[in-house]
Amino acid sequence: MVLIRKFEEAAAKAYSVGKIGGFLHLYIGQEAVGVGSIAALTPHDYIVSTYRDHGHALARGLHPNPLMAELFGKATGVSKGNGGSMHFFDKNAHFMGGHGIVGGHISLAAGIAFASKYKKEDSVTICFFGEGAANIGSFHEGLNLAAIWKLPVVFICENNHYAMGTPEYRALAVKDVSVRAYAYDMARDHIEGDEVRKVRDHVKVAVDRARRGEGPTLIEVSTYRFRGHSMSDPAKYRTKEELDAYKKKDPLMRARNELELGGIKPDVLDKLEIEIQTQIEEAYAFAEASPEPPLSQLHKYVYAEDK
Amino acid sequence: MAILTYREALNRAMVEEMEKDPLIYLMGEEVGHYQGAYKVSQGMLDKFGEERVIDTPISENGFAGIGVGSAMVGLRPIIEFMTWNFSLVAIDQIINSAAKMNYMSGGQFPMPIVFRGAGGAGGRLGAQHSQAFESWYAHCPGLKVVCPATPKDAYGLLKSSIRDNNPTIFIESEVLYGSKGEVPEQEYTIPLGLGEIKRKGTDITIVTWSRALSFAEEAASILEKEGISVEIVDLRSLRPLDENLIYESVKKTNRALVVEEGWPVAGFGAQISHLIQKNVFAYLDHPVERVTQMDVPMSYAANLERMSLPNANRVADTIREMLR
C-alpha cells in the first residue's frame, strides 16, 4: 500500500512538470481494496482493471520501473509506451489490462473466466470497476452471462461514491450496487474498504467459491479517492469536511496501526517506508533514463505477428 | 465583433436556442452540476434548471435512446457525449434508431436531435481516447455530420443543427475548445452543407475540416514564402457536402489535397477524392492526394503520437511533391 501511495505521489509530481501526459487517475485512498483483493489470488488468477490501474498493477507485484516507464511513454514500459497510464498490460503476471471505456472491460473479464472454464483450468478472474460502471450495459450483460454459465469470476465494485463529479445518489437507482447481484441470482458481499485484511478475507471467500465452480460473486467495497477523478479535476463537487472525514480512515494509517498493535516496531516500519521511497526514486530515474520507443514501433503492433 | 473561444461560442448557441424553444433540452454526463466535462455547458444548469440541463449516469446507449424516444414525440434533445470515443457504446441507437427513424416510418417521425461532444485525437490520451470518428458517422445516410473549425462556425452551425429536423452528429474538436476567434454579436446561422473558402489561392486546393484546418493554414503560410499559393476549402459539414465549392476551387487550381485528422482507409477523404476525380477529372494536373493520421491506433508515447498525427510539415511536403 505504501508502495502504491508513494508511486502515485511521484507520478503526480512528474505529471505536473509535464513528464507524464494524457489523463492520470490516481488510486490514492483506495489502496486497501486492490491490495486486499489481489492478496486473495494465486499467480495464475487473472486481474482486469480500469484506467485507474496503477494500484492494481503494483498490488499484483509488477515492478515499479516498467510501470513508471509506461507513464513516461518509454520503450521500457509494461506496454512498451503504447499504453500510458490507462493501459498497463502484463501478460506474464496475468494482468489483463487497464481499460479506458467505462464498463466495457466487465464483459472482457467474463470472457477471460469463460476461457478458464472452457480450458478446464482453475484460474479465477477478478474484475475491478467503479460504481459508475455499474450503470452501463456491459455490466448487466457481463454479469448475467457470468451467472448463467457459472463462470469463475469475481466482480469487485470499488465504490468511491463518485463517478467524476457525479455522486452515487444521482446515478444509481439502488444505491447498494451489491444487491444488483439478486437480479442475476449471484452471490454478493458488501464490505468497507479501509481494512486490507478484511478485504482479502472476503474476496478469498468469493474466489474460492468461483474456483469450486459455484459461479461468480458481486462484491461492493466501499472506499474513497482522496484526489480528484484525474489530475485535471479540482473535485469541487465534494466538501472538505467529507474528504477530511475519509482521510481519518486512511487505509495506510489503519494498516500501520494494526501492524504496530501486532508488535512490529515503528522504526522497522519507518525503515521499510524509506526503502520503498528509494525504490520509487529508482523507478523515476529508470523511467527518465529510458529511451522513447523506436519510431519503427509506430506500425508494429497493429496486427499480431504470424504464429 | 466579440472574441470568443470555441467553447464559449458553442455555449452561446445552445443558450440562445434553449431560451427560444422550451422543447430543447441538454442531456449527458456531467453537463449540469459539474458544468460540463469540457465546460461547454458552463452556467447552463443555473439558467435552465435540472429539467432542461440533465445529468445522466454513465449509460450512453441508454441516454441516446432516451433522446431518440423523446424526439419521436416532439422534444428537441441535445445529447452530449463526453467524448465521441464513448459514443461507440451508443452507436446502435444513433445508427439503427436515430438515422433511420424518419425513413423507415415513411416520414412519420422526423428526428430533431443533436448528438454533440468532443472529438479528435491528441493530448497523449492513448488508443481508446484519441480518435476522429466523423468518417464513421458520415458513412450512414440519415445523419448529418458537422465539424466546425472556428468559434464563428461553431456558433452558426450548432444553431442550424439544433433547428434541423434531422439527427445531427456535431463533432467538436477537443483541441480547439480554448481557441479564440471573432464571433459577430448579431445572431446568425450557417446553413448545413455550406463550406467556406478559408484562404484564397491559385496553385492547389486543400479540402479540409475541423482541426485539420489549422494544419492546412500553417502549411499554406509556410508555402507562401516559397511562392506557392494555396487555396483552402473548409467543408464545415460532411453531410450535406458542399460539392460545388470543391469543384469550383479545383477547376481554378487544378490540384487537390485532402487533409483530415482521421484514419485513411475508408475515410471521408477517400469519398472526396472519388468525387473530385469523377466530376472534375479533366481539370486535374495531379492525382488527388491525402494527408491523414497514420493507419494505426494512437500510441501514448509522445514521439509516436507526434509521428502519427497529420501536421503542417507533412501537408507542406505533400504539396511540394505535387507541384514538382
Ligand SMILES: Cc1ncc(C[n+]2csc(CCOP(=O)(O)OP(=O)(O)O)c2C)c(N)n1
Ligand atoms: C463509456 C464511457 N463513458 C464515459 C467515460 C468518461 N469517464 C471516464 S471515468 C468516468 C467516471 C467513472 O466512475 P466510476 O466507474 O465510478 O469509477 P472511478 O473513476 O470512480 O474509479 C467517466 C464518466 C468513459 N471513459 N467511458
